Amino acid sequence: xxxxxxxxxxxxxxxxxxxHAQEDAPARDIETGGKLKLTRGISTIEGQGGGGLTPWALIxxxxxxxxxxxxxxxxAVELPDYTFLSYGVALGLFDxxxxxxxRQEFDxxxxxxxxxxxxxxxxxxxxxxxxxxxxxxxxxxxxxxxxQVAIGANWKKNDQGAVVSxxxxxxxxxxxxxxxxxxxxxxxxxxxxxxxxxxxANQTGLLGYGGxxxxxxxxxxxxxxxxxxxxxxxxxxxxxxxxxxxxxANEDDWVDIYAAWAINHQVTLTxxxxxxxxxxxxxxxxxxxxxxxxxx
Amino acid sequence: xxxxxxxxxxxxLFAAPAFAQPASHVxxxxxxxxxYAVSDANAGAAPVGGQELFAAFHGHExxxxxxxxxxxxxxxxxxxxxxxxxxxFVRLRRTLKEQFCYILNGGCSYTGRDMKSVxxxxxxxxxxxxxxxxxxxxxxxxxxxxxxxxxxxxxxxAPMKRETxxx
Ligand code: HEM
Numbered sequence: 001x002x003x004x005x006x007x008x009x010x011x012x013x014x015x016x017x018x019x020h021a022q023e024d025a026p027a028r029d030i031e032t033g034g035k036l037k038l039t040r041g042i043s044t045i046e047g048q049g050g051g052g053l054t055p056w057a058l059i060x061x062x063x064x065x066x067x068x069x070x071x072x073x074x075x076a077v078e079l080p081d082y083t084f085l086s087y088g089v090a091l092g093l094f095d096x097x098x099x100x101x102x103r104q105e106f107d108x109x110x111x112x113x114x115x116x117x118x119x120x121x122x123x124x125x126x127x128x129x130x131x132x133x134x135x136x137x138x139x140x141x142x143x144x145x146x147x148q149v150a151i152g153a154n155w156k157k158n159d160q161g162a163v164v165s166x167x168x169x170x171x172x173x174x175x176x177x178x179x180x181x182x183x184x185x186x187x188x189x190x191x192x193x194x195x196x197x198x199x200x201a202n203q204t205g206l207l208g209y210g211g212x213x214x215x216x217x218x219x220x221x222x223x224x225x226x227x228x229x230x231x232x233x234x235x236x237x238x239x240x241x242x243x244x245x246x247x248x249a250n251e252d253d254w255v256d257i258y259a260a261w262a263i264n265h266q267v268t269l270t271x272x273x274x275x276x277x278x279x280x281x282x283x284x285x286x287x288x289x290x291x292x293x294x295x296x
Numbered sequence: 297x298x299x300x301x302x303x304x305x306x307x308x309l310f311a312a313p314a315f316a317q318p319a320s321h322v323x324x325x326x327x328x329x330x331x332y333a334v335s336d337a338n339a340g341a342a343p344v345g346g347q348e349l350f351a352a353f354h355g356h357e358x359x360x361x362x363x364x365x366x367x368x369x370x371x372x373x374x375x376x377x378x379x380x381x382x383x384x385f386v387r388l389r390r391t392l393k394e395q396f397c398y399i400l401n402g403g404c405s406y407t408g409r410d411m412k413s414v415x416x417x418x419x420x421x422x423x424x425x426x427x428x429x430x431x432x433x434x435x436x437x438x439x440x441x442x443x444x445x446x447x448x449x450x451x452x453x454a455p456m457k458r459e460t461x462x463x
Binding site: 031033034035036064065066067095139140141142143185186187188189228229230231 | 426451
């Protein structure tokens with residue numbers, strides 16, 4: 001996994017830079033840092049600030065309304081038949097706008113050979129994302145039920161156009177939009193999130209966009225909850241509905257339970273147990289998710 | 297005598313329902329402040345229900361230790377030293393203890409100023425608000441207050457960001 005190695009190296013090199021940026025903050029016009037730990041979220045497999053599988057309305061980076069911040073992540077999910085990898089960078093502007101780029105790679109290992117694609121055949125895609133917070137404040141608005149709401153869009157481009165059409169996928173590129181609402185109920189130490197995603201992506205787009213069963217964008221619900229155990233630790237669960245557009249294989253909704261630990265203001269480590277259901281006819285893809293996020 | 301009685305009545309009538317705190321009433325060790333209307337509403341939040349949270353903070357003694365700790369830490373934290381440089385820490389400790397005790401339903405009255413006017417000239421930013429939250433979290437943890445109980449107080453204080461953060 002030399003790509004994972006390179007991504008980890010990039011992340012480690014980023015960290016001291018990030019820490020340095022924060023120390024320099026007072027001398028600059030544009031400030032960095034200032035958020036409470038964990039309130040930038042972790043990085044989803046698609047690069048947004050959020051949970052692991054679904055975005056939150058929180059904006060990535062440690063910046064407040066007066067500054068800029070950012071985060072880089074590496075996530076690996078080891079499944080019975082596949083290995084998933086994502087890594088990327090994201091920028092947070094004034095705790096208002098988030099711009100992200102993430103690379104996803106899906107190694108089919110022995111399944112690749114079984115499907116005639118070749119052992120270790122890897123689907124890859126680039127995800128470009130933008131998210132904007134529109135109303136509310138998840139953290140400070142503790143005296144109202146109004147959540148923090150953000151809207152966002154992703155543009156995704158898959159590397160394997162020929163294979164995508166061979167499995168019945170319509171496009172090798174696609175877009176999706178979403179609205180997401182986050183509420184932290186400090187009174188009960190809970191974080192609740194709901195997302196509605198308008199998408200036609202097959203397995204997030206790793207198997208293309210649209211297919212022989214359905215081409216249209218559909219509305220998918222995604223839900224997550226977190227229980228705040230300390231300023232550094234949150235545990236919770238996520239559920240992500242998915243489209244089912246391909247005739248050759250069922251696509252299942254995704255579920256996970258997670259624990260995210262902010263080691264300090266820069267680095268957050270997340271572990272999860274995920275159930276990704278059936279992927280390309282191989283059922284019961286349950287496994288371990290590990291994610292390292294460094295930010296400033 | 298008659299004039300002073302008339303003055304007192306006039307003051308009560310004009311300032312009712314709250315009354316102006318006489319400037320001469322400066323508690324020992326504190327600096328005088330401009331007169332203001334004393335009211336529990338100045339605390340900026342209604343008290344929680346029940347007695348469990350006050351108990352979880354170890355009552356008056358616990359609140360007192362937490363506030364003393366907090367006020368000591370704000371003077372040391374490089375993010376906050378400048379803002380608190382000219383503060384009257386005797387008064388700040390007293391009013392913060394009253395405010396926390398009032399909000400935690402410990403049966404205290406809050407006699408300090410309201411959050412908007414007292415912070416108006418300090419130009420506090422979000423990062424400084426959060427720095428103060430971190431110091432308070434640390435002080436509550438050192439007192440042994442359970443994290444869930446800490447969050448119930450923070451839930452009351454969080455909306456005060458709107459009055460205290462001005463830029
Ligand atoms: C929920 C948050 C806050 C609460 C409940 C709070 C509470 C108080 C109270 C009770 C007082 C004294 C009132 C009086 O003298 O009558 C005070 C004063 C003050 N606060 Fe805050 N405060 C908060 C946030 C902040 C923040 C974030 C800062 C800056 C980082 C800050 C800086 C000050 C300063 C400089 C004074 C004036 C002290 C003096 O002039 O003697 N406060 N605050």
